[in-house]
Amino acid sequence: MSKTIIITGSTDGIGKLTALKLAKDGHTVYVHGRSEAKVAAVVTEIKEASNNQNIKGLVADFSDLNAVKKLAEIIKNEIPKIDILINNAGIFKSESTLTKDGLDFRMVVNYLAPYLLTNAILSNIENADSPRIINLSSAAQAPVSEAVLRGKEQVSENDSYAQSKLALTMWSFNLAKQEPKITVIALNPGSLLNTKMAKEAFGDYWSPAEKGVDILYDLALSESHNNDSGKYFDNDKGDPKGYFSQAHANAYDASKIKELVSLSATLV
Template identity: 80%
Template structure:
């Protein structure tokens, strides 16, 4: 059965490859990127490669939360039912460390933007019969500093990236509890996959990008995971496929999650 699937950050890397694989299966696809020209080019490319004309593009710069909110309004109107949301957009290396509001761009793109987008379009997701949200976490997870999250202090790119991914995982687990009708899974698709982000960050890769693509498609569609909401899938743990595994201990700490969400909402109230 054809599903309506939205993948953020899908003009490159495993996001784009996942969109292609799902398009080939006949699903209605929405691909997202920050450049209108690139999004249009990728939509045309995917249509031709998949022989599926039901592919549309969405444009928003995820480092700008006002643009994310605008995109959410567009989605609310244009896509009444979303079966699967894959929050894939992410950034590691960035020329500008902070956005115009003084927030670290990694924190914004990797955590705050998907938080804003997902919460804004929850009603559309709940319109689906068996909705899923797949959130891309990472093997890199580090305790979240309030000062770094709020843009009051800067940390190394490795540390900030790891903090943003733990924040995303903590919120994923919270969302799974808040929305029992939605399957919410956090996933490390695989460390150092052969993608542009890994090459820019480390200049090397350990595994083919397809390893990540296969697990995203599997988690998005397979009935095997219908009872696995609120879990963390670690694709580094196995070959060719990983398994559910414990995330960072802070992801299970109710008080730390409460604090994270309180700080998050305080930041967003000022934007």
């Protein structure tokens, strides 16, 4: 059965490859990116490669929370039922450490933007029969500092990235409890996959991008994961496929999660 799927950050990397794989199955796929020209080009490319005309574009710069709010309004009005949301957009390297609003760049793109977007369109997701949200975490997870989240303290790229990915994982577990009808899974798709982000950050890669694509596709569609909400899948744990594993200890700390979600609500 055809599903309606939104994949953020899908103009390159595993997001784009996953969009293509899902398009070939005949699903309606929304490709998202920050450049209107690039989104339009990728939509055309996927339509031609998949022979599927139900490929559409969404444009928003995830470092700008106002742009994310506008995108959420468009989605709420134009896509009444969302079967699957894949929060894939992420950044490691950035020209600036802070956004124009004075917040940590990686915290905003990797965590606050998906937090804001998802919460704004939850009712559309709940309209689906068996909805899913897949949040792309990472093996890199570090305790979240309130000062970093607020943009009051600047840390290294590695540290801010790892904090943003733990924040996303903690919120994923909270969302799974809040929304029992929605299957919410946090995923480390694999470290140093052959993607632009990994090559920009480290100049090398360990595994083909397809390793991440295959698990994203599986977690999004397979009925075997219907009861896996509130879990963390670590694709580094096995070859060719990982397994559900333990995230950072703070992802299971109810008081730390409550603090994070409360602060996040005030920031957005």
